[in-house]
Amino acid sequence: MITKATVIAVIKDIAARIDKDWQYLTELDQVIGDGDHGINMHRGFTAVLQKLPEDRDIGAILKSVGMTLVSTVGGAAGPLYGTAFMKMGVKLAGKEEITREELLEAFDEAVAGIKQRGHAVRGEKTILDALEPALDVLKAGGSWDEAVKAAEDGIEYTKTIIATKGRASYLGERSIGHQDPGATSVTLMLKACADAAK
Amino acid sequence: MITKATVIAVIKDIAARIDKDWQYLTELDQVIGDGDHGINMHRGFTAVLQKLPEDRDIGAILKSVGMTLVSTVGGAAGPLYGTAFMKMGVKLAGKEEITREELLEAFDEAVAGIKQRGHAVRGEKTILDALEPALDVLKAGGSWDEAVKAAEDGIEYTKTIIATKGRASYLGERSIGHQDPGATSVTLMLKACADAAK
Amino acid sequence: MKKLINNPEHVVDEMLNGIAKAHPEYVKRLEGFEILVRANKADKVALVSGGGSGHEPSHGGLVGTGMLDGAVAGAVFTSPTPDQVFEAIKAVDAGKGVLLVIKNYTGDVMNFEMAAEMAEAEGIKVDKVVVNDDVAVKDSLWTVGRRGVAGTVLVHKIAGAYAEAGAELSEVKRIAEKVIANVRTMGMAIEPCTVPAAGKPGFDLKDDEMEMGIGIHGEPGTYRAPLKTANEIADEMLGKILADREFKDVAVLVNGFGGTPVMELYVVNNHVNDVLASKGIKVYKTIVGNYMTSIEMQGCSITLLELDDELKKGLNAKADTIAFRC
Amino acid sequence: MKKLINNPEHVVDEMLNGIAKAHPEYVKRLEGFEILVRANKADKVALVSGGGSGHEPSHGGLVGTGMLDGAVAGAVFTSPTPDQVFEAIKAVDAGKGVLLVIKNYTGDVMNFEMAAEMAEAEGIKVDKVVVNDDVAVKDSLWTVGRRGVAGTVLVHKIAGAYAEAGAELSEVKRIAEKVIANVRTMGMAIEPCTVPAAGKPGFDLKDDEMEMGIGIHGEPGTYRAPLKTANEIADEMLGKILADREFKDVAVLVNGFGGTPVMELYVVNNHVNDVLASKGIKVYKTIVGNYMTSIEMQGCSITLLELDDELKKGLNAKADTIAFRC
Ligand SMILES: Nc1ncnc2c1ncn2[C@@H]1O[C@H](COP(=O)(O)OP(=O)(O)O)[C@@H](O)[C@H]1O
Ligand SMILES: Nc1ncnc2c1ncn2[C@@H]1O[C@H](COP(=O)(O)OP(=O)(O)O)[C@@H](O)[C@H]1O
Ligand SMILES: [Mg+2]
Ligand SMILES: [Mg+2]
Ligand SMILES: [Mg+2]
């Protein structure tokens, strides 16, 4: 079982990792976007920490994270990550602890939410290119480390393709050779999960 | 006697010297002015060459030079040099050749014209600080080379004083240490006279 | 990074206060939000626009009679969040509905759409148009489509005129969509800009290079080329625009990106006007200036809007805002 | 030097044509001269101003109803020649006399004075005022006195309003002189500008330096200092202005030098407004924008004009020009 304490610890670890790496994320976004991804995520998770309702259930906590992200991140990442966390929160409403299966169902909701909001599919050089392969590994019974590996491969894959969604799409072929900031930030979140699973 | 041919030759030599040194004059003006003195003088003397009425008398030629300078140089130098040449032209109206005395009387008119137009006196870091000492030497019977030497000393002197007229005056004490562009351009004209006198 | 600011984190807040203090007769700031609304609420269909900050005078400078009712300012170059847009919608709605004028960026579209959902849930009538005038970006079913850039100002102007005149929401939307269908823009830069919080420019250009097909968020353009003369650059930009659709009778907007001197914008317009004349395209009206900027970026965009009588009427109508008056 | 131009020698000519082509409803160019005059000559006392180019939208952008009748454009930062000014005077004179609004620079004063002499010789009634609002420069009997900078725009506005309303030459001059007596400006820059024909900047600043007491011709200022925050800079500039005379009820002009983003001008205004409020000085009206520029220089000036009822009336009167409308 995954406890509420673990969920809270993961969220805090994500915030810590973004605090450490936001400049790197921004640099990635300067190359093929508008150079704000790290700034936005950092602003968002700083607010998340301030507003985390630690005494509430897992669903309420995740929903709160999602709403905070929606109302503080802005740009493309705000609605996308915000929707993802909110959808997970709805799925896990009322839970004080969850099974691995419940978590994966919630992840499925998260991916569906991102796709619905962003109208993107895999292969468009977005968050999805790291997130979906990782989820596939987990659903096939793989370990968290293997999932992170799949996400990292996804980041590498984003270097080889033209962006067709998000701001990087305006660059056309010039986007090739550069990794996607969103795929990078979602991998960072998956790493926090993997570490907690150890 | 100074012939019309000599006067024309001197004017052309001045134009040639400005064509050679306009960038230098502009650099001097960038330091304590607005960086256009060379550009302005170059535009002026290029026009002077195009409009020189070589078949007319010395007075008419000098008046034409003055009017061309007034209508093409702009800035402070345009009215000042323009007035100077026009005053000389009026003084030497109708002459096909002139004596040294007549020339010096004309120079006196030029200096008076500059002073009247610019309300400046010696010691304010202007054209006058090179022109007046040179004229004093000539009036005292000195040679053209001595006059040029006096003008050059005048340029050196401008480095030691605060500008109180023209654009350099806005710099206050910061104008000290830098030579005056106008004193430099008038010295260049005096050198052309000196060379012709050889 | 050299800027006349106090702290990158406070730039938007201080700027909005600076605008509200300068022009209380035009706008007021919604307490606690990054939103400027008209000083006096108007009883009509309301127009709300906005986006990341850094495009000043867009959009706050375009709030006023005959143009916008509310402008939402995100962080620099970052689309504002749905709750902010929602507040703006609530503040300006006079019961006749609100039209959102969105520039086509993934983030802007998503955030404004979420706000629209929130407003609809509260019973406010909301509709939206998405401006996508940038011909530098190839439009296709498989991409996010063209960006919204300087042409947005003309959408505000013309749709705003009809809203001011009392048109209902569907009609204001129809007009806005007609402007969007008829407007095309192409931009370029010779110097990049720096997002205050990022601290360094979004791209670097050598002394003899320029960036063509530039957007308005400091991001790189669609291609880099050797710096050319103003006339050659204008030819190249007009070439892209004129290849995209037919123009006969146009409004021209030569828009500076914030750091471009007015002198250069008019040097560009001088040639734009000549080229259009040589092609038999009638110039009905020309607007030159810094309207949709990218902080201190140096460069410009050229916008052509094909006009008909309806659009001309909207263009000529009185506008009285901080940055656009006619 | 990176500029959107074709050839440094043609910049002024092409710019003037670009303005005339963009705004035929406002101005026309006098054939063969570097002069913009109103599209429709007005039967009233005429105002002529001008100076070197590079200050756009001043002065051509301020030609129109309620402001100037003619603007003479010299080479970049070089005062125009007397024959040009003379042509402008002849073109705008409607028999009621012409007021020359001259910025206080040796060159401008001499060239405009020579033009006035030429016009008087032809029987045209001409008078002049010399604007000297720059408190950065010490005024003294023994120097050329203060420079004329951004405050000039307010002279055009207010004297222009009275001329438009039919005041006679002596009255328009009296009003102009009252504005001049009541207006003070201080400027600074964080980046210099480059005169096209010179090809390199007029001064160099390190990344952590600023130039205080800057003029509007790309020349160095009165002192160099470490770069500070916008608020500290505004404090320092206001300090100089407020030390110079008493202010109670003012118009504020936060003027950009051409390369300064609008964002930063409003950040500055935010603090200017606070400081004035804290000192009990009433802000009657605020104007923010690029009005008296130095090509692409980055920086700004702050202008305060002490108002009375007469000046307020002139300030509020309708103005309809390319760059200033109210
Ligand atoms: N339609 C989309 N679907 C999924 N992810 C997207 C989409 N559009 C953009 N992204 C992700 O968002 C990231 C950029 O986020 P951010 O820089 O915060 O927003 P913006 O592009 O508005 O500045 C991209 O790297 C990409 O991974
Ligand atoms: N009042 C004056 N009397 C005499 N010479 C002057 C006066 N004012 C300026 N000058 C001269 O003019 C020179 C500057 O000329 P220029 O750069 O062409 O004009 P501007 O200062 O208008 O740009 C100065 O170096 C100085 O020698
Ligand atoms: Mg981004
Ligand atoms: Mg000079
Ligand atoms: Mg962004």
Ligand SMILES: [Mg+2]
């Ligand atoms: Mg000059």
